[in-house]
Amino acid sequence: xxxxRLLWTLLILASCEIAMAERIKDITSVQGVRENQLIGxxxxxxxxxxxxxxxxxxxxxxxxxxxxxxxVPPGSQLKLNNSAAVAVHATLPAFAKAGQTIDITVSxxxxxxxxxxxxxxxxxxxxxxxxxxxxxxxxxxxxxxxxQGSDGSRISVNHQTVGRVPNGASVEQTVTTxxxxxxxxxFNLHKPDFTTAVRLAKSINxxxxxxxxxxxxxxxxxxxxxxxxxxxxxxxxVLENIEISPAEPIGRIVxxxxxxxxxxxxxxxxxxAAIAHGNLIVRIKESQDxxxxxxxxxxxxxxxxxxxxxxxxxxxxxxxxxxxxxLQQLVEAVNAVGAAPGDVMAILEALKQAGAxxxxxxxx
Numbered sequence: 373x374x375x376x377r378l379l380w381t382l383l384i385l386a387s388c389e390i391a392m393a394e395r396i397k398d399i400t401s402v403q404g405v406r407e408n409q410l411i412g413x414x415x416x417x418x419x420x421x422x423x424x425x426x427x428x429x430x431x432x433x434x435x436x437x438x439x440x441x442x443x444v445p446p447g448s449q450l451k452l453n454n455s456a457a458v459a460v461h462a463t464l465p466a467f468a469k470a471g472q473t474i475d476i477t478v479s480x481x482x483x484x485x486x487x488x489x490x491x492x493x494x495x496x497x498x499x500x501x502x503x504x505x506x507x508x509x510x511x512x513x514x515x516x517x518x519x520q521g522s523d524g525s526r527i528s529v530n531h532q533t534v535g536r537v538p539n540g541a542s543v544e545q546t547v548t549t550x551x552x553x554x555x556x557x558x559f560n561l562h563k564p565d566f567t568t569a570v571r572l573a574k575s576i577n578x579x580x581x582x583x584x585x586x587x588x589x590x591x592x593x594x595x596x597x598x599x600x601x602x603x604x605x606x607x608x609x610v611l612e613n614i615e616i617s618p619a620e621p622i623g624r625i626v627x628x629x630x631x632x633x634x635x636x637x638x639x640x641x642x643x644x645a646a647i648a649h650g651n652l653i654v655r656i657k658e659s660q661d662x663x664x665x666x667x668x669x670x671x672x673x674x675x676x677x678x679x680x681x682x683x684x685x686x687x688x689x690x691x692x693x694x695x696x697x698x699l700q701q702l703v704e705a706v707n708a709v710g711a712a713p714g715d716v717m718a719i720l721e722a723l724k725q726a727g728a729x730x731x732x733x734x735x736x
Contacts, residue, residue, distance in 0.1 A: 393615040394616065396575075396611060397612035400561050404558075407466060408463070408547050409462075409464075409499070410463070410498065411497065412497040414493060415432050415436060415458070416478065416487055416491065419486070420489055423452055424482040424483045424484045428481075429452055429455060429482060432457055456490065458492065460497060461477055461479075461497075472543045473541060473542055474506065474541050475540060476508045476541045480533035485532065486532035486533065488512075490512045490535070491510070492510055496508075499547070506543050507541060509540065509541075515535075552604060556595060556596060559595065564591040567619035568616075569590055572587070579610075580611075584596050623640040624636075624640070
């Protein structure tokens with residue numbers, strides 16, 4: 373296939389008439405089954421002189437020593453170049469049980485130059501309700517590194533002030549949820565759509581029985597469910613593997629003005645319209661001439677300015693689209709003249725302003 377004369381990309385979404393079936397578990401989430409964010413404040417030690425010395429770091433260090441029965445005399449100067457105050461955050465999965473471990477991310481709060489080689493001391497991780505749900509501790513894995521010369525020059529790769537501790541936090545308690553106590557199961561669509569919600573409810577009713585499921589709105593579908601925990605789990609296992617055909621998305625055109633990428637949805641239609649688009653090129657050339665008088669003349673040698681102006685009007689491209697024109701016809705029209713990304717964007721914007729194109733036009 374011959375590519376357009378100028379480099380640009382035109383992508384067409386979903387031209388197949390038969391929609392692909394997807395499992396309910398792939399397009400929905402179950403209400404009450406969710407992750408929770410945890411956060412904590414801690415101290416990283418063992419740094420190779422890349423730490424910090426701030427008031428809150430010193431206060432944290434004194435408080436930690438006091439808990440171990442060590443009292444630092446007031447007014448004493450602490451050297452904390454090997455320590456850094458950090459924020460610790462993690463995601464607690466749904467139904468995580470006490471004793472299980474989760475990954476944590478550690479980020480410097482102050483002026484520490486690097487967390488490489490550091491160790492996070494025991495840090496409680498709290499939820500939005502203020503309760504402690506996990507305890508974090510461990511050696512940091514930092515993906516970045518840096519080097520500095522004696523003359524002050526330096527180089528760094530990636531971030532040195534953010535690290536991770538795989539399985540660095542131990543879960544202490546489970547987050548309560550109404551998943552097993554609620555009278556109904558509720559499926560929430562990742563992409564809200566009335567048609568998809570109706571199809572989901574019909575698929576469940578077709579398998580389980582009439583009036584088992586009903587759509588609440590364009591996002592949620594409510595399903596009757598048994599109260600017994602074991603039965604509910606088995607019941608949900610059956611429901612989430614039911615295949616349905618999601619509704620096709622609305623007509624949409626997405627234009628990336630930086631890369632010249634244009635994505636056009638299947639349901640974008642054109643109304644009757646005509647558009648002319650051309651370029652006007654103006655070239656101005658400046659040159660200097662030397663004028664000398666005739667021999668034995670009385671004149672002076674002078675320099676004159678000579679200007680040449682040239683105007684080129686490229687062949688104007690006229691596009692005519694009849695009512696109901698297809699996306700393929702638009703693609704063939706712009707490819708036939710080797711249009712550049714800027715030309716195509718101008719055509720689409722003009723069609724949208726004239727009301728001759730359906731769907732949303734999004735420029736990013």
